[in-house]
């Protein structure tokens with residue numbers, strides 16, 4: 001990017017560029033959040049989609065597409081119930097969509113083509129006007145289809161946090177950090193090496209078919225370059241803390257490719273919200289799992305002085321960038337990584353204790369299968385035996401309560417997402433629960449899960465796996481109100 005481009009992009013781009021100065025010092029943007037919140041309740045926000053460079057490390061500079069001259073885009077703060085206008089300017093050659101993930105807003109502004117949201121035309125602009133709700137950690141990202149183009153849509157740097165005030169039950173804290181987990185430079189492979197020990201081998205597998213499809217695997221997408229926000233482990237400023245501080249972490253898995261884990265040596269995360277929604281039973285855990293698109297808000301009490309690494313438990317991935325240093329004041333030890341004793345992640349520990357009330361919801365079964373396509377072609381995913389689009393299969397009636405039962409007959413955990421609605425998790429692999437409200441649920445490999453929701457958001461509603469290649473090759477469905 002040359003100076004003229006910077007001037008064209010305005011002060012935000014200059015700030016972003018300043019933060020990436022050669023000295024490695026953050027000049028204008030304090031802390032590791034790498035992006036400055038917009039003024040709260042400003043009402044008007046401008047997002048400019050354009051090519052950006054991201055300096056993961058001094059010897060690792062990427063070219064991608066971002067928002068307002070940076071990636072991640074600015075942390076946007078909105079007020080619940082206060083209307084906002086977001087003016088999106090698209091300085092690229094392809095149509096774009098900005099999806100407001102976790103918002104309860106109309107289809108026309110939700111940011112998905114399938115729901116009828118108009119595109120932001122190439123070298124054109126469009127306004128999204130809506131009333132932000134509900135409060136909590138939300139995010140915004142490109143919802144353009146990528147298909148075989150790994151330089152489009154969610155593979156690019158078009159993502160950022162939105163925090164809708166007021167914080168629901170955040171509790172007292174001394175520092176607030178927004179950390180997005182991210183992978184870069186995606187590539188095609190047919191060997192999906194499970195480097196990240198993604199799955200619990202002892203989990204029940206209620207949906208495991210008796211005869212497995214052993215056809216040769218088709219194309220998948222992988223990455224070996226990682227960061228938290230825009231910095232690889234060790235390259236950016238550390239998180240600076242002092243003993244006794246309570247730090248509120250907002251994590252987001254902004255990957256288009258994989259589910260991820262995160263741990264902080266010597267410390268525990270007190271999980272207070274999942275997908276931005278306060279949980280009924282905040283609980284301490286050693287490791288977080290975030291499916292693509294998921295958010296976790298957690299408080300960490302800084303009660304173990306030293307220098308620590310917060311990162312992916314898998315050595316290969318953490319050492320390839322997915323981590324950040326946590327530095328106590330006046331400590332000069334080498335940063336230390338401690339492998340967490342347990343990688344198990346269980347949504348139900350955050351739910352209401354005791355059995356849920358009997359449900360009267362209308363059940364909709366959704367069966368997910370993968371058709372391995374062999375070398376040179378993308379695998380296809382089906383919902384109830386057919387890839388997208390389906391003919392009027394999923395019809396909702398206003399005011400009615402529904403249960404979606406997910407049957408994952410594939411060997412991969414899938415982060416399932418529904419636009420414009422929130423789900424209550426009611427069952428995962430036979431374990432009943434209640435009170436955990438989410439917009440993404442990771443259904444374990446060969447696993448089963450059920451969610452419930454009330455149909456109260458008329459309009460087309462997109463459902464999909466949040467892994468881009470799965471969504472692009474069949475793993476989606478459209479719900480309509482009848």
Ligand SMILES: [Cu+2]
Nearest residue numbers: 414465467470
């Ligand atoms: Cu998937």
